[in-house]
Amino acid sequence: MKSSGDHALSIGAVAARFGVATHVLRHWESVGLLTPARVHGDRRRYGREDLHRVAVILRAKQAGLGLDAIRQMLAGGNSAQRREVLRRQHAELTRRVAEAQAALRLVECALRCDHEDVARCAHFQAVVAEGGGP
Known part of the structure; x- marks a missing residue:
């Protein structure tokens, strides 16, 4: 069980620290990514973990x-599932x-090209073709 005293911060302080909105942290909690400790008045307290x-x-x-995918990656005890998520990623x-x-x-090719119409440059067309263009 987490201790609320180990550097416990409010949801507003955590949101400010990471530059996210408080509703984002609440959403992450609702989908099982976070489980902050609760103190009087059901207030969230975020520790180091x-x-x-x-x-x-x-x-x-x-x-x-x-x-x-993040939830699967962070889920404890299932390293095979975590590895599969990470392999796909x-x-x-x-x-x-x-790409x-x-x-x-x-x-870079277009920047080096001196042609009036870069699309007519043979070198530029070759680079486009290398990248899978038309």
Whole structure:
């Protein structure tokens, strides 16, 4: 059981600390991602563990994981399920990185091009073709 005294913060303080709205923290609690301690008046109190979990949730969201995938990843005791969620996310991130690199090559090529109409440049057309364009 969590102790409410280990660096306990209010929902407003946690929201401000992480730059999220309080309703986001409440939603994460409602879907099972957070379980802050409760004190008099049913007020939420977030300890160190909760703060770490909020940070993990935010980083996982930045990595593109949805809340269901984050919940599966954080669920204790099922490492096979966690690995499968992470494998799928790894594949998706790898795909997105490749797309971003192809887009960056296209932009860099266009920046180096001196043609009036970059779409008519043979080199630019070759870069477009490499990236799976028409």
